[in-house]
Each structure stands twice: as structure tokens, then as C-alpha cells.
Amino acid sequence: MQKRFVAIWFRHLKTDWLIKRQPQLAQTAFALALQDHGRLRITEVSAIAKAKGIYAGMVAADAKVLVPGIQIVDDQENLSAGLLEKMGHWSIRFTPVAAVDFPDGLILDVSGCAHLWGGEETYLKDMLNRFKKLGYHTRVAIADTIGTAWAISRYGRVKAIIGTGEQAASITPLPPAALRLPAEVTERLHKLGLYQVGSFMNMQRSVLRRRFGKELLLRLNQALGLEEEIITPLCPVEPWQERLPCMEPITTRKGIEAALEQLLQQLCSRMQRNGIGIRKAVLNCYRVDDDIQTVSVETNHASLNGSHLFKLFELEISLLKPGWGIELFVLEAVKTEDVKPVQETFFTLNSSLQSRELAELLDNLAARFGNAAINRYLPAEHHLPEKSLQLASSLDEQPSIAWPSGKVRPIHLLREPQQIEVTAPIPDYPPMNFRYKGKLHTVKKADACERIEAEWWIARGLHRDYYVVEDEEGKRYWLFRLGHYDEQVKPGWFIHGFFE
Amino acid sequence: MKSINLDIINRVKKDILTLQGFKTLPADNTVRIGIPTIEANFPNAVFPTGCMHEFISQTIEDAAATNAFVAALSGRLMQFGGACAWISATRTLFPSALKRFGLEPHQIIFIDLQKEKEVLFAMEEALKCNRLTTVIAEVKDVDFKMSRRFQLATEKSRVTGFILRHQPRTANTIACVSRWRISSIASEPQAGMPGVGFPRWNVALQKVRNGIPGNWQIEWAGNSFADVTKQDSKIISMPLLKVG
Numbered sequence: 001m002q003k004r005f006v007a008i009w010f011r012h013l014k015t016d017w018l019i020k021r022q023p024q025l026a027q028t029a030f031a032l033a034l035q036d037h038g039r040l041r042i043t044e045v046s047a048i049a050k051a052k053g054i055y056a057g058m059v060a061a062d063a064k065v066l067v068p069g070i071q072i073v074d075d076q077e078n079l080s081a082g083l084l085e086k087m088g089h090w091s092i093r094f095t096p097v098a099a100v101d102f103p104d105g106l107i108l109d110v111s112g113c114a115h116l117w118g119g120e121e122t123y124l125k126d127m128l129n130r131f132k133k134l135g136y137h138t139r140v141a142i143a144d145t146i147g148t149a150w151a152i153s154r155y156g157r158v159k160a161i162i163g164t165g166e167q168a169a170s171i172t173p174l175p176p177a178a179l180r181l182p183a184e185v186t187e188r189l190h191k192l193g194l195y196q197v198g199s200f201m202n203m204q205r206s207v208l209r210r211r212f213g214k215e216l217l218l219r220l221n222q223a224l225g226l227e228e229e230i231i232t233p234l235c236p237v238e239p240w241q242e243r244l245p246c247m248e249p250i251t252t253r254k255g256i257e258a259a260l261e262q263l264l265q266q267l268c269s270r271m272q273r274n275g276i277g278i279r280k281a282v283l284n285c286y287r288v289d290d291d292i293q294t295v296s297v298e299t300n301h302a303s304l305n306g307s308h309l310f311k312l313f314e315l316e317i318s319l320l321k322p323g324w325g326i327e328l329f330v331l332e333a334v335k336t337e338d339v340k341p342v343q344e345t346f347f348t349l350n351s352s353l354q355s356r357e358l359a360e361l362l363d364n365l366a367a368r369f370g371n372a373a374i375n376r377y378l379p380a381e382h383h384l385p386e387k388s389l390q391l392a393s394s395l396d397e398q399p400s401i402a403w404p405s406g407k408v409r410p411i412h413l414l415r416e417p418q419q420i421e422v423t424a425p426i427p428d429y430p431p432m433n434f435r436y437k438g439k440l441h442t443v444k445k446a447d448a449c450e451r452i453e454a455e456w457w458i459a460r461g462l463h464r465d466y467y468v469v470e471d472e473e474g475k476r477y478w479l480f481r482l483g484h485y486d487e488q489v490k491p492g493w494f495i496h497g498f499f500e
Numbered sequence: 501m502k503s504i505n506l507d508i509i510n511r512v513k514k515d516i517l518t519l520q521g522f523k524t525l526p527a528d529n530t531v532r533i534g535i536p537t538i539e540a541n542f543p544n545a546v547f548p549t550g551c552m553h554e555f556i557s558q559t560i561e562d563a564a565a566t567n568a569f570v571a572a573l574s575g576r577l578m579q580f581g582g583a584c585a586w587i588s589a590t591r592t593l594f595p596s597a598l599k600r601f602g603l604e605p606h607q608i609i610f611i612d613l614q615k616e617k618e619v620l621f622a623m624e625e626a627l628k629c630n631r632l633t634t635v636i637a638e639v640k641d642v643d644f645k646m647s648r649r650f651q652l653a654t655e656k657s658r659v660t661g662f663i664l665r666h667q668p669r670t671a672n673t674i675a676c677v678s679r680w681r682i683s684s685i686a687s688e689p690q691a692g693m694p695g696v697g698f699p700r701w702n703v704a705l706q707k708v709r710n711g712i713p714g715n716w717q718i719e720w721a722g723n724s725f726a727d728v729t730k731q732d733s734k735i736i737s738m739p740l741l742k743v744g
């Protein structure tokens with residue numbers, strides 16, 4: 001995916017913060033100052049003071065001469081760092097990856113975030129408005145690289161949204177300082193008459209390096225997107241992953257098992273501290289010849305039991321082809337779930353479905369025979385017997401309705417009802433006898449019919465009239481007649497189940 | 501002197517039963533299946549749990565009767581809660597019907613496999629899991645060696661296992677505590693009522709280790725067993741068979 005970055009520049013970070021705390025300062029010229037070599041030096045100036053010609057780095061005494069009414073406020077050492085961190089955490093609302101750009105900005109990785117606001121324009125507008133509401137004057141820019149976004153947010157004049165691949169064109173008219181260069185490099189560039197990035201951007205690289213040092217090339221490449229730049233997010237996205245690089249490539253099963261055991265133990269103990277269990281784990285083995293071998297296991301319950309997971313993996317290890325050897329193992333919990341803490345008991349009187357041992361038994365069976373082999377049923381709200389069940393999705397799932405108890409259902413239900421020949425009095429009586437698989441059964445006893453309508457709102461079909469019958473040997477069957485009696489179309493009789 | 505010897509012999513007998521895997525807990529702590537006439541034929545007059553029981557059926561109707569009887573037995577064993585695994589490669593059991601036999605259908609885990617061999621493997625694994633109360637497996641044939649493994653697993657985990665053999669090639673002896681044959685017989689509706697009555701079975705306990713085989717007619721009367729054996733067909737006097 002194309003990376004997109006937003007650079008936010010707080011133009012008057014500390015003064016805006018002060019005005020927020022002391023609103024009366026908003027109308028006055030004031031500056032922040034810090035002790036430096038025995039005198040007060042101005043570190044930041046308010047908008048009004050700036051208009052009167054005060055700038056950061058001035059000695060406070062000079063400023064007082066220039067603007068007699070100026071108010072000098074004591075600065076604090078780590079004020080801007082603290083403020084930026086706070087703002088960074090606050091801007092997690094815009095993107096999960098936010099980083100502090102010391103001393104007066106934030107960098108946000110907004111790849112794939114802007115569309116949630118309906119596009120980059122509304123995204124940036126919302127950002128500006130929200131900061132404004134907080135009382136901060138900001139400038140923002142969005143671009144493919146951090147370097148370009150930073151440059152445009154500080155020095156850009158035309159537009160804040162730099163489209164994909166437009167970095168070079170957008171930074172051409174900007175001054176060299178937009179490249180985040182050290183002061184002496186910018187100074188030298190100015191001295192040589194290179195007032196715009198464009199005037200030296202296309203120069204030979206070796207020449208630039210010799211004259212201005214590596215820093216210039218690095219910053220230029222980063223702005224153009226030729227070199228990747230890494231930011232340190234405030235809230236690191238920590239995946240449930242463990243890595244184990246090997247000193248020597250591993251080719252044996254024993255070696256793989258040892259590595260897996262160690263990884264499982266590390267991952268499980270880390271996840272245990274966070275109360276999270278593994279539902280699906282993937283082991284990636286990086287081979288020396290750049291091939292990646294992957295195996296995965298799934299569990300029925302969120303599991304933190306290393307030895308159980310190892311047992312599941314054991315069946316899969318034989319699928320790995322180590323080739324020339326595996327040099328890196330990466331174990332990742334792809335699917336996780338919160339584990340309910342269970343109090344340890346000395347003994348359990350009642351066995352139950354929620355126990356870990358049972359879940360592990362089912363995992364073992366599922367690993368061998370597939371997940372489809374293990375079924376648990378819950379009642380469904382249908383009268384047709386074949387539709388009256390639904391599969392439970394987990395061991396914890398409880399029925400949402402009670403099991404129907406009033407209706408008699410046979411213990412054996414045929415997958416498909418089978419047609420039988422009957423002799424039956426019309427219109428609505430149970431058959432007198434029926435022939436199933438060549439054998440004639442004479443009906444001795446029968447219960448009244450139970451009519452089950454086809455569900456016309458789902459599918460068309462005829463109703464069924466079910467009868468419980470008992471033959472001369474005392475065997476009990478579940479028969480039904482499909483539809484009404486008709487002169488033309490004779491109704492079909494079927495056997496659908498066996499009673500106990 | 502003689503009475504002392506008799507005491508010792510009784511105690512040793514009980515010890516032997518314990519070693520053979522029979523429960524000898526105090527009477528109030530054991531699960532009753534609710535058919536005193538059958539239970540009387542078992543050692544200690546307690547339905548043996550934590551061991552294997554074998555059921556043989558030939559016709560599809562008898563298989564249904566067997567399933568129902570076993571479901572009812574498991575329901576009695578699980579009356580204080582628990583879980584049950586039903587392992588089969590040819591399952592036609594309809595879960596909703598289990599409700600009538602005192603089993604909560606959602607408390608049962610159905611393991612539906614492809615081959616008989618897989619059923620045997622799953623059965624052994626399940627019998628080792630002590631969180632299950634009963635394990636029911638539908639298989640055609642089991643050899644003695646495999647059944648011995650089942651028996652050893654149940655003795656350790658105290659799970660009760662039921663092997664339902666439908667049309668086995670040979671009724672070979674396997675390491676089980678008992679062998680049963682269940683077949684359905686004509687029901688008797690309540691006096692003066694039309695229709696089909698409560699399910700009724702002919703329960704033949706063909707072999708039982710340290711017990712007395714017998715034959716009974718049992719009815720499942722809604723939520724409990726009822727012995728409806730006619731007096732003339734009561735316990736057939738048979739010499740003690742050495743089985744298992």
C-alpha cells in the first residue's frame with residue numbers, strides 16, 4: 001500500500017499553550033525566556049511580539065528596550081517535549097501510528113486512514129479545526145514521504161496535499177532549510193547562491209556529498225522517497241510474535257522442535273501476562289535460500305498451554321522442508337482471544353464442556369481429522385426435523401431457545417426419507433401396513449398425525465403428515481405422507497426415522 | 501472363628517473388585533441408574549462406571565433401541581452434569597431425540613469420522629480425557645487388543661465407555677465388563693388410551709464380569725426406567741459365566 005504521512009507544525013506551541021492557560025496574555029506581547037550563560041535569552045515569542053520585531057534567540061533585555069511593555073515569562077526545560085507527547089497521544093484518533101517530531105511538530109503515518117474521513121482534504125480540515133479548537137495554530141501537510149510533508153508544512157505556500165509521486169515537483173521552489181538540514185549546511189548553500197532546493201536537487205550526487213556532506217544527500221533522498229525513513233510511534237503496535245534467529249542453519253527435526261518449544265514458551269508467557277490466549281498460531285521458517293516454510297495450528301479454546309500447542313504443531317512439523325537449513329523461526333499468534341482466568345481447583349466433581357482438557361482433546365482430534373469432524377448441535381427455530389438443528393460455533397455457545405420437548409422425534413433419522421409402499425385408508429388415517437426394503441410390516445398401533453407444513457417463506461413444498469406406528473414385532477417407525485390425497489397425483493408415503 | 505474367616509473373605513472379595521476397576525464407594529455417593537432389578541445383578545449392586553460396556557445389535561430397529569437405551573443410561577450417569585462424546589463413522593442418531601432420554605443434546609460432542617479405524621483412535625483418546633463422563637462409540641468390529649487398551653484407559657480416567665457394535669462380523673470376546681443386547685418390543689399404551697405407548701425394550705445382559713446375566717423387559721417411562729418384566733420370564737437361572 002502507498003504510504004502517506006502527515007506532518008503537523010505547531011507554529012507557536014508554547015505560547016499557544018500559555019494563552020490557553022492565561023487568556024489575558026492573548027492581547028499582550030509576551031515572550032518565553034530561559035537562563036543562558038547568566039542572561040535571559042528569549043526562546044519563543046507570541047504572535048503579537050513577533051510582529052513587533054522580537055525573535056527567538058534575542059536577549060530579553062534587548063527585547064524590553066525594543067518593546068517596552070513586553071512581558072517575559074519563564075520557560076521550562078522540557079515543556080515542549082511534554083506537550084508534544086500529549087498531543088501525539090491525543091492524535092491517536094486520526095491514526096494509530098503517531099510520532100513526536102521534536103521540537104515543534106508531529107508526524108503521523110496515515111496510510112489507509114484518510115478515506116474514513118471521506119478523503120484527504122476533509123481529513124486535514126478536520127485535523128486543523130480540532131487543533132484550532134484546542135487553541136493551537138498549526139500547519140499541516142500530507143505527502144508520500146515524511147521529508148516532503150515536513151517541508152511543505154513549514155515552507156509550502158501552494159497546497160497542503162501533495163499527490164503520490166509529486167514530491168520532487170513540490171519541494172523544488174522551497175528553500176534549503178525545508179530539507180531539515182543543519183544550520184551550517186543551509187548557510188553554505190545560501191552563500192553559494194543556492195536559494196532553492198530545485199537549484200541543487202539535480203546536481204551530481206558525488207559533488208553534493210563532497211561539498212555539503214552525507215547529511216544533505218540523506219535528507220534529499222528521504223524527501224524524494226528514495227530512502228526509507230523510520231519513525232518511532234508513541235504507542236508501539238506490538239504484534240504477538242516471537243523470533244528466534246539461529247547461529248547455524250537448522251535441518252533436523254530435533255532442532256526445529258527445540259526452537260518451537262522455546263518460541264512457544266516465550267510467546268505463551270508474554271501473552272499470559274496480558275490475559276490473551278492463542279486461537280491460531282503460525283510458524284514461519286526462513287530458509288537460507290530465501291524460501292519461507294509455513295505451518296499453522298488452530299485451537300477450539302483460547303490456549304496458553306505451550307505443551308498442548310507443541311503437540312498440535314508436532315503433527316505439522318513433518319510438512320516442513322528445511323532444505324539447506326532454517327536460519328530464522330518466527331512464531332506469531334494470528335488469532336487471539338481473551339482468556340477467562342480459571343481458578344485452580346484440587347479436584348473437579350463435575351466434568352463439563354468448558355474444561356481445558358476437553359478443549360485440548362478436541363484440538364487433537366481436529367488436527368488429525370479436520371474441524372468438520374467435531375460437531376455440537378443447538379436447537380434451531382424450524383419444525384422440519386432436518387432443519388431443526390444448527391451447528392454450534394464454539395464450545396461455550398449455549399442454546400438461545402429451549403430444546404423442543406413436546407414433540408416426539410425418532411432416535412434414528414434417515415438423511416433422506418425413503419419411499420415406501422403402503423396400504424392406507426383415506427383420507428387421514430395411518431397406514432394399515434407398509435413395505436420397506438422388501439419386508440412387509442403390519443401396523444398394530446399408531447399415534448395421531450402430526451402435520452408439519454413446508455416453510456413457504458423459505459422454499460416451496462408440500463406439507464408432511466407424520467405418524468408414529470408400531471408393527472407386529474413391536475418395532476416403531478416414523479412415517480409421513482407428503483401432501484393431500486388427490487385423484488390424479490397419488491400422495492407419496494415415506495419412512496423418515498426409527499423409534500427406539 | 502468361622503465368622504472371622506467369612507469377614508476376611510468378604511473383605512478380600514471387595515478388594516479384588518476394586519483392583520478389577522469396580523467402584524466400591526458408599527451407596528449414597530454412587531450414581532443409580534434406576535433399575536434396581538438389573539443393578540442387583542452387578543457386583544456390589546452398583547452399575548459399573550469407569551469401565552467398558554458392549555452392546556450388540558443386528559437390525560436397524562434394534563440399533564435404534566440400543567442407542568436409546570445407552571442414551572438413557574448416559575443421561576442417568578450425567579444427572580449431576582457432565583459431558584459426553586458420541587463417536588461414529590455412520591451416525592444416524594438425531595440429537596433432538598436425546599432430550600427425551602434425559603440428555604441435553606448440546607452437552608454432547610459428536611465426532612463424525614470417515615473410517616472405523618479413526619473411530620477407534622478417537623475413542624481411545626476420548627477415554628483418556630477425564631472431563632468426559634461417558635464416551636459412546638459406534639463401531640462394527642473391535643479386536644481384543646484394542647478393547648484392552650480402552651479398558652486400561654477407562655480404569656485410569658474413570659470415564660464410562662459404551663461400544664455399540666452394529667452387525668459385527670463375529671461376536672468375539674472383548675475386554676468389557678458386560679455385553680448387552682437390546683431389542684424393542686411392543687409397547688403397551690396406558691389403560692384405555694389409543695396409540696403407541698412408552699418405548700419398551702427387551703434388555704438381555706448376556707455377560708457380566710463378577711455378576712449374574714439376566715433378561716428383563718424395561719420401559720422408559722418418560723423420565724425414568726421401569727421394570728415391566730413378566731413374572732414367567734424373570735431371571736433365567738444360569739451358571740456363573742466366566743467372561744472378560
